[in-house]
Amino acid sequence: MTILTLDTDSFHTAAPKGLRAESPDLTSADFHSRYCDYSGPIRLGDWSPAGSRTAEFTATLEFAGHLKTVVATGSPVAAMTSALYEEGYQVEILQFHQRRTAEGTATFVQCECDGRRGWGAALADDGAESTVRAMIAGVNLLGAQLT
Structure with a gap:
């Protein structure tokens, strides 16, 4: 796994128009x-x-009390959606935006789960990892809205 130092200004600027409109008063x-x-x-x-x-990857996901390994070829969105469904997270990806920045690949996903919608975002060296991280951020955000 690669840890990147993030220039939050350029990441905020790379966000899709709808997400920027939803968060106009937030600092980067x-x-x-x-x-x-x-x-x-x-x-x-x-x-x-x-x-x-290749479009192959292996991701180990940590859920409460157990691990799940996802091995996929092709779309990380399809692989993650299937893995999340198997764990009881019935998530749909409504919008997907990915942009290359100077720091890496920025991914922004709008997720829906149980009628709630929220955005997740991530930055990583490659698009697949960025996608997986953004989906996890989005689902975790929706989970936090339950409490």
């Missing part, structure tokens, strides 16, 4: 705290891309 740091927070019932424990020319 507040935007990052709200939409990129990975704390919650789901965590990414390990990440292994298979190679730069």
